[in-house]
Amino acid sequence: MxxxxxxxxxxxxxxxxxxxxxxxxxxxxxxxxxxxxxxxxxxxxxxxxxxxxxxxxxxxxxxxxxxxxxxxxxxxxxxxxxxxxxxxxxxxxxxxxxxxxxxxxxxxxxxxARRLPFLTHRNVHVLRDLADARALRAALAPGVRLAIVGAGFIGQEVAATARGLGAEVTLIEALPAPLAPILGEEIGGWFADLHREEGVDVRLGAALAEARGGAAVEELVLADGERIGCDVVVVGIGxxxxxxxxxxxxxxxxxxxxxxxxxxxxxxxxxxxxxxxxxxxxxxxxxxxxxxxxxxxxxxxxxxxLGEDPGTPPPPAFWSDQFGLRVQCVGDPRGADATQLDGDPAGRDFEVLFTRGGVPVAGLAVGRPAAIRTLRRQIQDGARAVEREELAV
Ligand SMILES: Cc1cc2nc3c(=O)[nH]c(=O)nc-3n(C[C@H](O)[C@H](O)[C@H](O)COP(=O)(O)OP(=O)(O)OC[C@H]3O[C@@H](n4cnc5c(N)ncnc54)[C@H](O)[C@@H]3O)c2cc1C
The missing domain is CATH 3.50.50.60 (FAD/NAD(P)-binding domain)
Structure with a gap:
């Protein structure tokens, strides 16, 4: 002991x-x-x-x-x-x-990593730790056909990196737009367009029905019968x-x-x-x-x-890097009822403020690393304003 x-x-x-x-x-x-x-x-x-x-x-x-x-x-x-x-x-x-x-x-x-029970073949990967990254890195090369199941941030980042390595990438997403439950369909659609512009074959609203092959998956079959040939599969479903x-x-x-x-x-x-x-x-x-x-x-x-005050948790925040772009989000966009856009989405340079009842609840910055500090302050000020209002009731 x-x-x-x-x-x-x-x-x-x-x-x-x-x-x-x-x-x-x-x-x-x-x-x-x-x-x-x-x-x-x-x-x-x-x-x-x-x-x-x-x-x-x-x-x-x-x-x-x-x-x-x-x-x-x-x-x-x-x-x-x-x-x-x-x-x-x-x-x-x-x-x-x-x-x-x-x-x-x-x-x-x-x-x-969540897995799919019908995808246990030897060329199916997940990405959670260093051993996973080593195995996936060894499988990627120019011309390799990579199918990624799930267009969340891990799926998107793997797609972007694999494109940089010369792989042919298909990104399969069951939702109508990537990240739609968090960022909404419009902004999710922007991510789909980003990937398409970079040569990723993005399939949205695509339900996976079956995997065909022997020890290795050779094709993924979608619910509408379409077949996607692949050499490597990544499951990125959370x-x-x-x-x-x-x-x-x-x-x-x-x-x-x-x-x-x-x-x-x-x-x-x-x-x-x-x-x-x-x-x-x-x-x-x-x-x-x-x-x-x-x-x-x-x-x-x-x-x-140690018996100390742990302090107040910061608002939720994450970042992602794809195709040389930094994407940052602070706060929780899910509670928003309106958005304000500033910048140029087509030029990959914009920010979005998510508000609820006019109060900032979240911010997204794309290609604007400096903007996130201001967005964070706005969200924290918004949270304090709501707190004051609740106390006054
Ligand atoms: C590929 C990848 C990319 C990411 N990119 C981003 C990003 O860009 N931005 C962002 O905000 N977040 C990102 N994240 C998320 C972020 O890395 C995690 O939120 C963070 O690592 C969580 O920290 P943790 O200590 O809870 O868990 P981890 O860092 O995952 O550590 C958990 C450790 O516990 C060990 N363990 C598990 N089970 C046991 C057990 N039974 N006994 C002993 N040890 C065990 C694991 O092996 C692991 O080493 C990414 C995550 C991954 C996997």
């Missing part, structure tokens, strides 16, 4: 941020990160962008050099996949048989919380947390893509699945463990 202290299960962004925050803010006890992958904590966004493109090497991904862990006395238990939690015994058991005791536990196991190992505690779909990262179990905290954070606007728990939220939640859980 291994020693107590703080145990972080899941060596990704939220876990790393928690470890750094604990040490920086004076925690001197035992601190261990137990992660399923054989790598020290690393950054995931470049996996679908510059690393997949081969523009930068894998060595650029690590959050910290190995010396940092030694100097800060953060023990790395790598290749250790947690399989069971005993909250009463304050113990986590791993696939290897090792058991780790804790005084405080942070669960930050991230997300797992993620689920990587918490199946916590099903017996009721957390199979994620771990509900308060603003300080506390779960319903004593001394158990959670952060990042495996957590269900509380949305103050709706009063509901939901997964955030973005870099900024995971980083903030990891640091917030560490502060709570």
């Amino acid at each position: 291994k020693k107590r202290g703080v145990l972080i299960v899941g060596g990704g962004l939220a876990g790393q941020r928690a470890a750094e925050t604990l040490r920086r803010r004076g925690y001197e006890g035992a601190l261990r990160i137990c992660g399923a992958e054989p790598f020290a904590p690393y950054d995931r966004p470049p996996l679908s962008k510059r690393v997949l493109a081969g523009e930068v090497g894998e060595e650029t991904l690590a959050y910290r050099p190995r010396d940092w862990y030694r100097e800060n006395e953060v023990e790395l238990a790598l290749g250790e996949r947690a399989t069971a939690l005993d909250p009463r015994g304050h113990t986590v058991r791993c696939e290897s048989g090792a058991r780790y005791r804790y005084d405080r536990l942070l669960i930050a196991t991230g997300g797992a 993620t689920v919380a990587a918490t199946a190992w916590l099903a017996e505690h009721g957390f199979a779909a994620g771990i509900p947390i308060d603003a300080g990262g506390r779960s319903p179990l004593p001394d158990v905290f959670a952060a990042g893509d495996s957590a269900l954070s509380l949305d103050p606007a709706s009063g509901r728990h939901h997964r955030t699945e973005h870099w900024e939220a995971a980083a903030w939640q990891g640091a917030a859980a560490a502060r709570t463990m």
Whole structure:
């Protein structure tokens, strides 16, 4: 049985941020990160962008050099996949048989790629970790026919990177426009046009019926009977919380947390893509699945463990890089009832302010990295105005 202290299960962004925050803010006890992958904590966004493109090497991904862990006395238990939690015994058991005791536990196991049961062939890929990125990179080459199922941000980024590598790309999306539930059909349609202009064959409203081939998929068949020949398939249809190992505690779909990262179990905290954070606007728990939220939640859980105020969560935000363009979004566009456009969508240079009852709730900036700061301020001011109004009622 291994020693107590703080145990972080899941060596990704939220876990790393928690470890750094604990040490920086004076925690001197035992601190261990137990992660399923054989790598020290690393950054995931470049996996679908510059690393997949081969523009930068894998060595650029690590959050910290190995010396940092030694100097800060953060023990790395790598290749250790947690399989069971005993909250009463304050113990986590791993696939290897090792058991780790804790005084405080942070669960930050991230997300797992959703898969389709009829797409299990050897040329079918997902993209969640470095091993996935290595396998996909090895399969892409000029002229390779790549079919991507799902035109969310991962699907779009893979499409853009694969085009840069000379692949022939078909992007298959069941919705009438990419990202329509978040950004609306008009802006979603702009993303479809962007990809078409760059030579991607974009199929919208396209339901996948069947995969044909032997050990490898040779063609995908759409519900209308159309066949799409392919050498490689990427399934990019979102993620689920990587918490199946916590099903017996009721957390199979994620771990509900308060603003300080506390779960319903004593001394158990959670952060990042495996957590269900509380949305103050709706009063509901939901997964955030973005870099900024995971980083903030990891640091917030560490502060709570230290008895500090975790602070106020920032508004949701994400970015994406495609075809040399930076796309940034802040706030939640889903609650908007109107939009204001500024700029030139055809010139790939514009921003959109999403409002509700005239109050800014979200902003999108395309090709305007400087604009996002102003949009963020407008959204934060909008949220404060709504709060004041609610207090006055
Ligand atoms: C390819 C890709 C591109 C992305 N691009 C963007 C982007 O452009 N912008 C943006 O805002 N966000 C992006 N994201 C999302 C962002 O990277 C995640 O939101 C963030 O990494 C979540 O951090 P996390 O710590 O919760 O999980 P992760 O960083 O995924 O870390 C979780 C870790 O837990 C480990 N683990 C899982 N199960 C277990 C277990 N049972 N036991 C032990 N360890 C376990 C995993 O192996 C992993 O190392 C991207 C994600 C991916 C995959």
